[in-house]
Amino acid sequence: MKTPLDLVQAAKARITEVSLDAAEQALRDADVLIDVREADEFAAGHIPGALHFSRGMLEFKLAADPSLQRRDLQIVLYCKTSGRAALAAASLLDMGYVHVKSIAGGFDAWAAAGKPVNKPATPAFD
Template identity: 60%
Template sequence: MKTALDLVASAKQLIHEVSVEEADTVIKQADVLIDVRESDEYYSGHIPGAINIPRGLLEFRLSNDEALNRRDLNIVLFCKNSGRSALSAQSLKEMGYLNVTSIAGGFDAWQEANKPIIVPSLPDFG
């Protein structure tokens, strides 16, 4: 029986993954940067310019959003430590997306490299 880690390891054999050092260049060339973490993770901090589409909704959102369903989009994905983004990249590849990249090490590696992050502030309801 395979574990989640086995699935991630298999996915990483089939996808394009870049290091955090290469990520800046790849992000600048991307049509869309997608954070596949859950919403609470996204709102606790994310890479500037990222939109949030949680892993569980990714295939549905890309299929149903005209701005995101072109198969030639240049897509960059990240999550906490690159497991979910690797699985997401593999899934999008299977859907026919041609240019999908995952950031190795994910948001954790991004933060460890002291790269810029955005922490959205919630409105004051008080």
């Protein structure tokens, strides 16, 4: 029986994972940046410009949006640490998307490196 880790490792063997150093260029080249974490994770902070399509709804959201159906779109995905993004990238390859990348280390590595993060505004209680 395969474990989730086995599935992630198999996905990572099939996909293109970009290093944190190469991620900023990948984002500049991307047509779309997708955060596949859960809604509460996205709301707590995300990479600027990211769309939120949770891992469980990713394929359905892409299929429902005509602007995201071109199979030659440059897509960059990320999650918390890169496991869900790897699984998502493999799924998109299976759907026929040909330019799919995942950010190694995910959002945690991005934020730890001091890269830009959109966070919710803290209300002022004056």
